[in-house]
Every structure is written in structure tokens, then in C-alpha cells.
Amino acid sequence: MRSKLIVGGASTSIIALSIVALVAFFMTKDAISDTALTGLNTVATNQHRQITTLLNSYQEDLDTISGDTQVRRSLRQFLETGAQMERFRLTQILTERAAIGTSFHSFDLHNAEGSIVASSEPGHVGPSTYDPSEMMIVIEAGSMVSSDDLPGVRLSEPIMFNGTTIGYATVHHHLDELNDIVTQNIGRGVTGESMVLHRDSDGDIRYVTNLRFDENRDFYSPVSELDSNRIEPLAVEGVTGMGTSFTDYRGEQVLGGYRYMKGAELGLVGKMDRDEGFARL
Numbered sequence: 001m002r003s004k005l006i007v008g009g010a011s012t013s014i015i016a017l018s019i020v021a022l023v024a025f026f027m028t029k030d031a032i033s034d035t036a037l038t039g040l041n042t043v044a045t046n047q048h049r050q051i052t053t054l055l056n057s058y059q060e061d062l063d064t065i066s067g068d069t070q071v072r073r074s075l076r077q078f079l080e081t082g083a084q085m086e087r088f089r090l091t092q093i094l095t096e097r098a099a100i101g102t103s104f105h106s107f108d109l110h111n112a113e114g115s116i117v118a119s120s121e122p123g124h125v126g127p128s129t130y131d132p133s134e135m136m137i138v139i140e141a142g143s144m145v146s147s148d149d150l151p152g153v154r155l156s157e158p159i160m161f162n163g164t165t166i167g168y169a170t171v172h173h174h175l176d177e178l179n180d181i182v183t184q185n186i187g188r189g190v191t192g193e194s195m196v197l198h199r200d201s202d203g204d205i206r207y208v209t210n211l212r213f214d215e216n217r218d219f220y221s222p223v224s225e226l227d228s229n230r231i232e233p234l235a236v237e238g239v240t241g242m243g244t245s246f247t248d249y250r251g252e253q254v255l256g257g258y259r260y261m262k263g264a265e266l267g268l269v270g271k272m273d274r275d276e277g278f279a280r281l
Contacts, residue, residue: 062170079111109168151208207219232269
């Protein structure tokens, strides 16, 4: 009887301690998970702010052209008379404006039909390869940014004269500035990574910034949507969220967050490997 009591008491103690240990384990796991996700969210919030500021500066660049009184007058005069002096004046304004700042950017002016009539890049003049009436941020995988076929981002808006649209202004910026914001790995540990994505005109999701662990991946490569647990596609679905049970482009288990940047139509992902996130556990 004494032996049974000892065994019973020991068993009860072991069960109680096991329950306490399990509760402590899951509480610790939740705390570690919250800490990791909070850190990633802080980084993503800062990057979101920087990207918004960057895109706003692009819009301001565009406004300085479309709202310029001399640009509106010269464009109207050129379109009505074909005076080459007005085209020269427009080209000079655009070239001087494009030379301001340290980033590569260029400006195009279109007639109402969309053909480029003046540009800070002489090779752009002529039939346009894009539609300037698209009033949105457009990722360019083509060669409109420079002769080096570099990827970029494009914004356009109408040029008004006496309440009538007489043409369009477009600004092209290189994607290096956006890429630099999300590829700074400071404070993100060994596996932390951020990326920006968007859905193209065909509906395919594509990376528009470099990947930390796949430097050979071609720019603008598509994202597979076959895996329902992939974190990248969630970023362009118009919602914001986070979790601890995703997979990424490497097939690794990751935890992280995603957010949709309305207006820019871009998705931002911040993630790290689960193994690193839960290493303290």
C-alpha cells in the first residue's frame, strides 16, 4: 500500500509538473512569436513609410512639370503650330528638371493621342510604347527609363489648358531607390527579408525588388501561386496580416507579415525563418 501511495503521488506530481511545463512552453512560444512578429512589423512599418515618402516625391516631380505654366503654354503652342522653337523650349525645361537630384529619372510630354512630342531623353520622342492616360503607378520592365533597359516605375497625369486635356506628362524613376529601402538587412537577423511585389496587367504576381537569398533570380520574375500557404501572394490581395506558418520562395517555413499599399497597388512582405524566430524556445 505504501509503495502504491508513493507511486501514485509521484505520478500525480509528474502529471501536474508536465501540465505546468506544457502551459509554460506554449506561453513562452506565444511570447517569442509575438516578439518576432512585432520586430518584423516594426521594420515593415518603417519601410512602408519610406516607400510612401518616395512615391510622393515622384508625384511631386510630376506635378512640377504638369503644373508648370510655361510647359502648358509651350505645349499648346507647339501642338497648334508645330513651332520647333516651342519643342526646343519644352526639351530644355525637361532636361534641366531631370538633372535635379541624385537619382536617375526622366520626363516625357505627350500629345492628346499619346505620342511623345518632347522628352529629357531624345530617344523617347515618337510613338509611345505605353499609355500615358493610365493614372496609376506602373512598374516598367522595359526600356523607357534608359537605354540600358533598366527596370523602373512610371507615373503619368494630364496637362490641362483652359479646362481641356491637351496632353500628358510622365515621369520615369529607376527602381534602385525602392530596392534600397527593402534590401537593407540591418536588424533582421540571419534570415530576415523584405520584398515588394505587384500584380501585372495579365494578373501575374511578380517580384519588383531583389531577393536576399536568390541573387540570380531575374527581375520581374513571377511568383508561384500553386502553394496556398505562400506568404508572397497574400501581400497583393488588398489586406494586411501576419502569421507563423507560411512558406516562402525557397520552400522554407517562415513567420512574418504582409501588407497591401493601396494607391500604389504594391504588396510588402517582411519575414524570417521559423527556425530563427523560435530559436530561443
